[in-house]
Amino acid sequence: MRLGFRLKHHFFSAFRELFVHHHGSLEFRAKIFALVIAANDKAKVENYIIVKDIGMHIYDGDVDRSNLLMLSTKEMVQKVRDKNGLDLDTLVLHIIKELKIVPRYAKKIDIKSLTPLLALTHDEDTLAYQKNILEFLQALKDEILKDFK
Secondary structure, eight states: OOHHHHHHHHHHHHHHHHHSTTHHHHHHHHHHHHHHHHTOTTOOHHHHHHHHHHHHHHTTTOHHHHHHHHHHHHHHHHHHHTTSSOOHHHHHHHHHHHHHHOGGGGGGOOHHHHHHHHTTOOOHHHHHHHHHHHHHHHHHHHHHHHHHO
């Protein structure tokens, strides 16, 4: 990554809400990706490359925004791993809470985009857990969108 971007990222990390357009939306997406990635104890750098690629698609080739999505996801996964006030259950609660506040975020849950992350999982138990997470997210999305219409 470019040095300029990394410096900007560290600055934006401290003041993300003020400087990043649609900060809440980006953070919500990062939580969704982090939930799936953090479920795998042996997550690889390839997981974040997939997130960045998906971000490039979501944000129409905006490299900086895609990098912010990737780095925000990575930060959340690291918080889960470090047991820094965040675990998978808390992450799920945050996602549910945000969906109750901003129901349109349910449209940002794209199971098709999350599925490539499962291809990097080789442990059968972890893979089953990740599939359950995807099923939960799909059911949550369906429920919120049913009530949102």
